[in-house]
Amino acid sequence: MASIRDVAKEAGVASCTVSRVLNGTAKVAPETQKKIEDAMKKLDYVPNELARGMFKGKSNTIAMLVPNIQHPWFSSLAAAIEKILYKQGYKLMLFSTDDKAERERDCFQILKSNIVDGIICGTSTMAAAEYRKVEKPMVMLDYKVGKKFPVIVSDHAMGAEFAAQEFINSKCRYVIHISGNRSDKNIVSFQSHEVLDRKLKEAEIKSRRVEICWNDFDFEGYFELAKCILEEYPDVDGIMAADLPATAFLKAAFAIGRKLPEELAIVAYDGTFVTKTGTTQMTTICQPYKEIAGKAVECLMKIIHQQVPPEQLPGEIILPVRLEKGTTTR
Numbered sequence: 001m002a003s004i005r006d007v008a009k010e011a012g013v014a015s016c017t018v019s020r021v022l023n024g025t026a027k028v029a030p031e032t033q034k035k036i037e038d039a040m041k042k043l044d045y046v047p048n049e050l051a052r053g054m055f056k057g058k059s060n061t062i063a064m065l066v067p068n069i070q071h072p073w074f075s076s077l078a079a080a081i082e083k084i085l086y087k088q089g090y091k092l093m094l095f096s097t098d099d100k101a102e103r104e105r106d107c108f109q110i111l112k113s114n115i116v117d118g119i120i121c122g123t124s125t126m127a128a129a130e131y132r133k134v135e136k137p138m139v140m141l142d143y144k145v146g147k148k149f150p151v152i153v154s155d156h157a158m159g160a161e162f163a164a165q166e167f168i169n170s171k172c173r174y175v176i177h178i179s180g181n182r183s184d185k186n187i188v189s190f191q192s193h194e195v196l197d198r199k200l201k202e203a204e205i206k207s208r209r210v211e212i213c214w215n216d217f218d219f220e221g222y223f224e225l226a227k228c229i230l231e232e233y234p235d236v237d238g239i240m241a242a243d244l245p246a247t248a249f250l251k252a253a254f255a256i257g258r259k260l261p262e263e264l265a266i267v268a269y270d271g272t273f274v275t276k277t278g279t280t281q282m283t284t285i286c287q288p289y290k291e292i293a294g295k296a297v298e299c300l301m302k303i304i305h306q307q308v309p310p311e312q313l314p315g316e317i318i319l320p321v322r323l324e325k326g327t328t329t330r
Contacts, residue, residue, distance in 0.1 A: 062120060076272045076289050156191040159192050173235070174207075246267070269285045
């Protein structure tokens, strides 16, 4: 593979002249620049972008941390963010932490070096105080850590109200909703479970939250969990869960002969491609992942380009969800 020295020799100039052209640190004569460009094409020279980024203090790369790239919500969100960044001349570096604090700390340790220009953080396993120590421009997703970093969230209270009304309309008497197993109040999505419990209680509908470590389950694991719940609690007639476990409950209900929505109402929460892959259209609370991606990139770019100090950005940007009516509720 050709080096800067090879390009300089071919163009008949000094290596430092080639370096100045690559880094844009000084003007050179047009004929000299053309010689260098011609030499690069002839030798198929590929600049070391990482080295150039370290020299300039800018890499045009954004890091994103997610708990698990296989999770439909995070894969959909990461794909949307990557498309937006690419159009703006940035690349995405994706870290999957397996929802473990130790792996998340390792990622941030790597990012301390000048590899990326900013971070979009979709993880929440560390304490809020640990995130506040991060010195790079950063935007949080669904996790409040203080004024230093803005957080982009869905209106989970609105989502819970939509779900509660669907269960009320379906004449449910006992609703189970599946949540993560961490009770950190800084995780904004927990509002959906708190508001749902309150709204169902007001309607005199029994509800129960089942906490799981969602990262331990693939679809078959969710399916076995769903069958176990439906068989152990035959009086349950309402389920709210994220897209993948909601789909597993749909399959389990069919497997044990439960009629939908007459005997069991199901509300999926996220609105990713998963809810559209089967023949049954589930009633779904759709989070606006494309809008979340756009706002996250917009806020991060304002910080990176020093257009707005982080503390002057809205501390919390809340985007509305929408209800997509299906056949799994009345």
